[in-house]
Amino acid sequence: MRVSPALLSLLIAVAPAAAQAPAQMPKAPPGAPDTARIVAGNYAIEPHHTQVMFALDHLGFSVFRGFFSGVSGTLSLNPARVTDAKLSVTVPIASIFTTSPALNKELVEPDWFDAAQFPTATFVSTKITPGPNNMALIDGNLTLHGQTHPATIQARFHGAGKSMMGKGTAIGFDGRLALSRSSYGLGKGVPLVSDHVELTIAAAFEQQP
Template identity: 50%
Template sequence: MRRFILAASLAAAAVAVPLTAQMHRPDMLHGAGAPTDVKAGTYAVESGHTQVAFSVSHMGISPFAGWFSGASGSMKLDPAHLDATTLSVSIPVDSVQTTSGKLVEELKSADWLDAGKYPTATFRSTKVTALGPDAARIEGQLTLHGVTKPAVIDARFFGAATNPMSKKPSIGFLGRLSFNRSEFGVTKYVPLVSDRTVLVINAAFELQ
């Protein structure tokens, strides 16, 4: 595909742009603290505030987005040794939502994601590389629709603070991951609905 769909605030622009432009924080939003405020330790995904949105090109006319929720998983992180970070996250496939109830049911069906047969999508890191004081490249294995392929999350620090509700040190990141869905056996309506799929990850973690 000639178009790369950049999802920002659950939308995308069908143009290729540099990584630094892709990875900006959501417009008009600013996190707390700095990367130096992040504490070393084992973090759990904070499910209620972690979102995974997907965007595709709909018939070459407009971007179309939906989202997944209910993530679980953990991350071992030491800012002083970022390359030793490990991340493992799972998403329930049947949590998928869009603005169309009919499409939601189709996405859960065997024609698309087949949530009954493949109930979870997972990402497990294999290598983490710092890209400056507040960004990292997370290489790993993405499993979707029963197929496992290498994938990369480009992650950027968003905020660090003690959650006033849970009283736990918490951190948040913004991530981008793109892939061709046909490589995972999800081929419905390609190319009318683009093969290229972009995930936008708003990730929240709490120190355990």
């Protein structure tokens, strides 16, 4: 079989890359719950590995849960001055997901979140208080459904280390936040569906250049 000069040139060009050994996966997770691994700097939320889960009582029979995704935000952090850290988070309301496609559609309509008029929820920190066992309280303002109220996230440092997705350090935190949804004009269904809502947050951050 005669190989054309053009094909031969292409094979020569790609041969070195093809001969390279495949990238080796690390033998252990690159992140660990060691605060000494935290590098001071500016970070951005890594949306593909950040989740916001909500949970509330449904008719007294069960705890009903759902998710928000596509979260964005920034974190400015210096481990030597944790109290100076700044956090800002934005959650797209239209990303809401439950086990019911019909409910997903209903929740973004005007009777509930009204995502067309209020497309995002935001949290902006005002004060950070470090605590024991890698815990911290993050006070701030939560804006939801067009209303803003003080809120506090109970945050736990989960881990830090060299990023596998970026060029710098990756860090992660777990958070808990409780709210009364009626305070934000979202009281439909109370008390059959509880007013009290628990948010669980898994947040991954990538260091920025």
